[in-house]
Amino acid sequence: MEHSPESKTNTLFNTDFCLLFTNQILENEAAKGNNFVASPLSLHVMLSLIAAGSKGQTLQQLLHFLGSTSVGDLNLLSLKIINLASPAENVAGGPLLSFVNGAWLDQSFTMKSSFEEIVKGSYKAELKSVDFVTKAEEVVKQVNSWAEAATKRLIKDLLPVGSLKSDTALVLANALYFKGAWYQQFDPSSTQLRDFHLLNGQTLQVPFMTTNRYIRHLYGLFDGYKVLQIPYQRGQDARIFSMYFFLPDEKEGLHNLIQKIKFNPGFLNQQFKLWLEDLPHFWIPKFKFSFELEASKSLKEMGLKLPFKPGELTEMVDSPNSDRLYVSDIFHKSRIEVNEEGTEAAASTAAAFRFLCATFPTVLK
Incomplete structure (x- = not known):
């Protein structure tokens, strides 16, 4: 939040x-x-x-x-x-x-x-x-x-x-x-089964949500991982809610990402430099x-x-x-x-x- x-x-x-x-x-x-x-x-x-x-x-x-x-x-x-x-x-x-x-x-x-x-x-x-x-x-x-x-x-x-x-x-x-x-909701008819990689090396087919058009989202590329911000609908007050997705570049890179976070105090308090970008067909697991x-x-x-x-x-x-x-x-x-x-x-x-x-x-x- x-x-x-x-x-x-x-x-x-x-x-x-x-x-x-x-x-x-x-x-x-x-x-x-x-x-x-x-x-x-x-x-x-x-x-x-x-x-x-x-x-x-x-x-x-x-x-x-x-x-x-x-x-x-x-x-x-x-x-x-x-x-x-x-x-x-x-x-x-x-x-x-x-x-x-x-x-x-x-x-x-x-x-x-x-x-x-x-x-x-x-x-x-x-x-x-x-x-x-x-x-x-x-x-x-x-x-x-x-x-x-x-x-x-x-x-x-x-x-x-x-x-x-x-x-x-x-x-x-x-x-x-x-x-x-979501501020911009996903179309259920576009949800598809795709590969999801587990930490133990196994791969499962799970439903992924996507968009059928270009949508502007805050997005950033960093050393070994990507960050995507998806906002929720706002009320009339000053509060803003968003979900942040952290995606390692490597298929088995979650452990390395966690270690990077663990040994960098204040990691989540830093100001991630995200920029608005038109993203076509990004996939989010349901x-x-x-x-x-x-x-x-x-x-x-x-x-x-x-x-x-x-x-x-x-x-x-x-x-x-x-x-x-x-x-x-x-x-x-x-x-x-x-x-x-x-x-x-x-x-x-x-x-x-x-x-x-x-x-x-x-x-x-």
Whole structure:
């Protein structure tokens, strides 16, 4: 998404985190020959909220991981993103975009007032009191219903059965939804089957969309890859939405492109020199797929480890045992469909927090 000149959200958001996380998933999925879609934005906002409830080395690790210097900056960025995507911004037409947050706290606890203020104020989340001790599976269904409604039924079963336990204390979740129509839509009668090359060397026949006339698009040639921008229909406000397609020059060049991005900080923040060009019969794949993962393993492999250990997530729950709270799981689901009319996509992330049970020494007689 592009922004009006007065908006600086794009310069504040850490696109390097996006690319590193994408590369981490790519390395894990490439060997399987799987497509994947994920929303680093959804994960970034979730980790920002976790940072707001942490202190000490855990907080510093989160700030470094997210490329920020303070929790205040992260909260401000999240608020800007949520305001930009709020339903009130969609009344003027154009793409539909929404970003919502939710929190579910066990009824035996209260949230620290400072954290509750951030949850409700900066993240505009509704806080619900629930019973994890005896009704954990009911809470699973409740969170899943919330995510499904927030994503227009694109994201279902965000939390797996059995993912919440009797010792779960808190669940934080967000949901992102987008639907936009192309500024110039494709003719379905021109869609054809063509070769699509997978990372594992296999070739599949998939439907490709094309145009039957010359259309002016922003386009650029770079060292080893091409970039094509396709805009969505605009509303009456200042927001501009586009999809960018990055195409490696070589058939098996995606890995090299990802490495180029990975080792060039700020790659996506640079101003790509694209120029308007009349493009005849360019081909864009028509696709629909979804992806899910429990993200804690990938995040740990990237160096984020302390939030998954008890000790310093003490600023969330008002409890004498707050130093035993830790992130047990981070579930993420994404889905996207690109067709002749436009794009519909959604993503949702949920983080579950548990208390580490105290252990007592065995007395031998």
